Amino acid sequence: MKEPIYVTRPFLPPLEELQPYLERIWANRQLTNGGPFHQEFEQALCDYLGVEYISLFTNGTLALVTALQALRITGDVITTPYSFVATSHSLLWNGIRPVFVDIDPETLNLDPDKIEAAITPQTTAILPVHVYGRPCDTQRIQSIADIYGLKVIYDAAHAFGVEDEGGSILRHGDVSILSFHGTKVFTTFEGGAVISPDAKTKKRIDYLKNFGFADEVTVVAPGINGKMNEFQAALGLLQLNHVDTALKERAELDRQYREALADIPGIRYLTLPDCSRRNYAYFVIMVDPEYPISRDELYTRLRQNNIFARRYFYPLISNFPMYRALPSANKSNLPIASASADRVLCLPIYPGLDKSALESTVDVIRGGRSVLLHGIRA
Numbered sequence: 547m548k549e550p551i552y553v554t555r556p557f558l559p560p561l562e563e564l565q566p567y568l569e570r571i572w573a574n575r576q577l578t579n580g581g582p583f584h585q586e587f588e589q590a591l592c593d594y595l596g597v598e599y600i601s602l603f604t605n606g607t608l609a610l611v612t613a614l615q616a617l618r619i620t621g622d623v624i625t626t627p628y629s630f631v632a633t634s635h636s637l638l639w640n641g642i643r644p645v646f647v648d649i650d651p652e653t654l655n656l657d658p659d660k661i662e663a664a665i666t667p668q669t670t671a672i673l674p675v676h677v678y679g680r681p682c683d684t685q686r687i688q689s690i691a692d693i694y695g696l697k698v699i700y701d702a703a704h705a706f707g708v709e710d711e712g713g714s715i716l717r718h719g720d721v722s723i724l725s726f727h728g729t730k731v732f733t734t735f736e737g738g739a740v741i742s743p744d745a746k747t748k749k750r751i752d753y754l755k756n757f758g759f760a761d762e763v764t765v766v767a768p769g770i771n772g773k774m775n776e777f778q779a780a781l782g783l784l785q786l787n788h789v790d791t792a793l794k795e796r797a798e799l800d801r802q803y804r805e806a807l808a809d810i811p812g813i814r815y816l817t818l819p820d821c822s823r824r825n826y827a828y829f830v831i832m833v834d835p836e837y838p839i840s841r842d843e844l845y846t847r848l849r850q851n852n853i854f855a856r857r858y859f860y861p862l863i864s865n866f867p868m869y870r871a872l873p874s875a876n877k878s879n880l881p882i883a884s885a886s887a888d889r890v891l892c893l894p895i896y897p898g899l900d901k902s903a904l905e906s907t908v909d910v911i912r913g914g915r916s917v918l919l920h921g922i923r924a
């Protein structure tokens with residue numbers, strides 16, 4: 547049996563590079579609660595990403611839940627159904643009602659043309675996602691938010707290192723959140739962060755992630771435990787030494803896929819996002835109706851060949867039981883998101899993916915065509 551080829555694999559630096567970090571943790575015995583690695587990693591990340599205020603979290607979901615708390619978001623929030631379920635779950639965890647708005651067919655991000663029609667007196671914020679690390683139309687979203695007095699919280703879980711002409715895309719909106727999960731381009735195994743625009747917001751978020759403690763005897767809010775521990779922070783510092791090399795490798799794999807898949811009828815890949823620095827977090831294809839077999843048949847065919855592509859993001863969030871009764875979850879309100887969820891397939895892309903694995907993936911996709919030519923369905 548061939549080695550499985552997964553949609554992603556974490557990039558792990560040489561094990562011996564971890565040793566000195568572990569020795570420091572063992573020596574000073576500060577394991578969590580804002581220890582030295584936590585402080586160092588927060589600063590190093592600010593420098594790397596080109597932002598001023600970062601609060602580290604134990605994962606991206608708690609970062610998002612806490613960011614919404616910190617901004618005191620209530621009522622209804624406009625968001626995309628085309629994302630990982632944590633995006634909408636963070637709203638429910640805050641007693642907020644998600645209002646789903648359709649996506650743009652090119653970027654697969656929230657369609658700014660459709661946001662205004664969904665705003666009501668209950669709307670307090672917009673929660674867009676830079677899906678696959680492809681920047682949202684941040685200018686249009688901000689101008690709508692300004693007109694209607696709404697906050698903007700960016701779920702930037704996929705967008706580590708992405709920049710537009712003005713710098714990091716994490717600077718947009720009222721806050722942005724990142725995920726450093728093991729499946730992400732930059733990982734601390736589990737981990738996340740909130741990027742704030744000013745010291746005041748960061749301070750409030752830092753209270754909230756530490757039970758609401760302002761000092762040893764003062765609790766200013768019903769906070770949660772969202773703290774990143776020293777081991778995670780050490781992993782982050784170590785990863786930062788290698789992230790540029792990892793992103794370069796991803797860029798090369800992305801280029802190879804584009805070249806290899808260019809002439810397969812019915813297979814369409816997304817155009818490169820329009821930004822000055824990309825992170826190549828996912829390689830996304832759409833299996834269109836002219837492709838001889840369905841998306842799900844291709845997905846199964848890849849699995850039969852030990853290639854574990856993923857249907858991110860199918861089903862749509864709006865189809866899950868806790869959301870589907872919402873009026874905005876109706877399929878007729880979300881035609882582009884529904885069609886995209888039915889066609890999408892994310893192909894394996896990660897540093898260390900060897901050329902032969904990429905070629906096998908492309909061969910199976912090409913095979914879908916020859917299968918039809920020979921009159922056999924997968």
Ligand code: T4K
Pocket residue numbers: 552553554555556605606607608629630632633675701703704724725726727728729736737738854858
């Ligand atoms: N917002 C958005 C837009 C998100 O995409 C996410 C997370 C969040 C918010 C929340 O952030 P976190 O709270 O997670 O920090 C994964 C991840 O669990 C999730 O972090 C991620 N998005 C989502 C898109 O994908 P699964 O269930 O698809 O992962 P899993 O375990 O099936 O892994 C996929 C493949 O990756 C495996 O087939 C093999 C490989 N893998 C995975 C892990 C965990 C490894 O090689 N090593 C590993 O340790 O959800």
